[in-house]
Amino acid sequence: MGDPSGAEGAIMSRYSLLEHLLFPRTQYNSRRLEYRLEGKTVLITGASSGIGEQLAYLLADSHVHLILVARREDRLLEIKAEIEKKSAQVSVFPVDLREETELESLLAFLHQLPDGLDVIVSNAGHSIKRSILESLDRYHDFTRTMAINYSAPLQLLLSTIPLLEKSQGQIINVSTVNVMLPPLAYWAAYQASKAAFDTWFRSVAPELNMIGILTTSIYLPLVRTPMILPTTAYQKLPAMTPQHVARIIGNALYTHKRSYKPWWIIFGQLGSILFRWYWEYAIPRRLRRKGSRM
Template sequence: MKKWIESCIFLPTYLNEKKLMRHLSGKTILITGASSGIGAQVIYQLADVHCHLILVARNEERLSAIKNEIESKASATVNIYKADLRNEEQMGAFLDFLHSFPKGIDIVVNNAGLSINRSIFESLDRFHDFSRTMAINYFAPVQLLLSMIPALRSKHGQIINVSSVNVRLAPVPYFSAYQASKSAYDVFLRSVAPELRRSGVVVSSIYLPLVRTPMIEPTSAYKKVPAMSPQHAAKIICKNMYTKKKKYQPWWLLFGQIASIFMESFRDFTKRDKRGSL
């Protein structure tokens, strides 16, 4: 039953592998958060393409395993870099590493992220939850993009931001750190997108629903909720590399936006009604 529901909610994505290979042949693609989940699946989708993959994540052991697996069996060449992009020193060294490639970068896939599900009353002495979430979901991709814009502009490249449907919905309890940080980068990217597009840089936002990745494992409630597979999410991202559409979002998101606004208004009305009855 659950699989049937998921197949209806997450309609299949057809990936034209010939188009993908033709469009990406000879190009250099940077993928952040590449050691697991969606990032790793994007790598496997691109493995048979004659392209250059630059992978960054904190887990060097996993990155090395992926590199060895890809280069021993497939067409893509791989460079890996271990870094915590929240760390200013490590980010600076990583940017120097990126600028060392004479051919530059054609596509940046911003996939690294952090999610926190916690009540505000459990966060009163946990300001670090907000600072570290903002660091990886907002400051890191902004710093990366500012450094990469000249190269992307010269190559008429593409920025693909792996975002969440949450940023398109009304705010919900328990996700203040996550939703605020993801929304911050989404607004930033949509703000600069017209300028970038005029200079030849394609900007694409991928608004994904819940995806069954290691990031959601700590939240036990998610085990019973329909979720997209990381393989499906990777197909959506790779397809965008040749369609270059401005955004992807699930077919039902518009209805979700209407429902979330209605629910928010209903909560406000209920609170006012309770105060009025006191």
């Protein structure tokens, strides 16, 4: 039996015709998900908005212990109050994952959980768009972006792998299709940090699988979350809803798929090979023309 709530139809109704084509319906079975999560403990980072928030709401009907992590305590408490009207138990842990002492306090909390830890959804992230010439005196842009997109999830997993091995758990990494395509100008800090963690995660996945830890990489296109609001150009581009992405993650929780990729990503990868010359020669000329008009 699939999801009886009709929520999928409501999600898809928000899409344009092009978005329907690019982001088709996701198979989702609420009963299988609830069975899989019965009595489990699930950690979600970046849980105060966007994908993390919607995933928490999706899991609210399950008998699960949700640990919601984000910087904004007020939002986490609002989400907790809403979810606990249903079946899930919720713990909130306000923390800035970029701060070493705060991250260490989260790790100490996780190691003291009486029922252990079963699932980590690594969703927290930071995006930034800025040209390299505007970044010459902004080294902190790179260190902050690397901290949240690479160093923090790396430290989180290094500490919790023994917990996940004990529970034979699962790690879900929320990534981006950008790591599978040629890098774009102006996005160096973001793309470098996301690619670094994706490479690390794929590299250790066989070792984790060997000891019984499931691994899943979710490669997403543009998603309508607060993170994209500063980029005006994105407002008119096709984008997934965070509710749809939550269902993709929910599906991965009970199917144990190794990865999710948009169906069209293969064409993007093929195009990046066939038209590599365009990226290497035409784009710099285009950027020069754009700069000369400013």
